[in-house]
Amino acid sequence: MLGTLQQSHLRIELDATQAQIKASLLQPGKFRQWLWPQRFAEGLPEELHEGLVFNSYLGLVEVRHQVQQVTDHSLHMILSGGIDGFHQWYWGDQWVQSRLEGVSALPLNLGQTMTMWRLRQFLDHQNQPIAS
Numbered sequence: 001m002l003g004t005l006q007q008s009h010l011r012i013e014l015d016a017t018q019a020q021i022k023a024s025l026l027q028p029g030k031f032r033q034w035l036w037p038q039r040f041a042e043g044l045p046e047e048l049h050e051g052l053v054f055n056s057y058l059g060l061v062e063v064r065h066q067v068q069q070v071t072d073h074s075l076h077m078i079l080s081g082g083i084d085g086f087h088q089w090y091w092g093d094q095w096v097q098s099r100l101e102g103v104s105a106l107p108l109n110l111g112q113t114m115t116m117w118r119l120r121q122f123l124d125h126q127n128q129p130i131a132s
Contacts, residue, residue: 006102009099012095012120017094028045036118040054050070064080065077
C-alpha cells in the first residue's frame with residue numbers, strides 16, 4: 001500500500017438519539033445521503049451486518065469494507081484498497097465517536113472531520129420541526 005500510517009480519533013456531541021445515530025450509520029439509504037461525495041456499490045442490504053463486504057468509491061479511489069462487528073452502540077470495519085486499516089464507530093444519546101487508522105495517501109483526518117460534520121448536519125436537518 002502506498003501512503004503513510006495515519007490515525008484519527010474524533011468525538012462530537014449532537015442533537016440526536018442513539019437510535020437516530022445508529023440508523024444513520026448502519027442504513028445505506030441514510031448514509032448515502034450524508035457521506036456524499038463518497039459512492040457505494042449497489043445491492044447493499046437495508047442495514048449493515050456482520051460479515052458483509054462492500055466497496056465505496058471516492059473519485060477513482062476504491063475502498064473495500066468488511067463489517068467485523070455490529071452492536072446497538074458500535075460498528076467495526078476492516079478497510080482495504082485506498083485505505084488499509086480499520087474504522088470503528090461508537091455512539092450513544094447525543095454523541096458519536098469515530099476512530100480511523102490505516103495506511104493511505106488520502107488525508108484521513110481531514111476526511112474524518114468532514115464526515116463527522118456532514119453527519120451532524122444530516123441529523124440536525126432531520127430534527128428540524130416541519131413548518132406548517
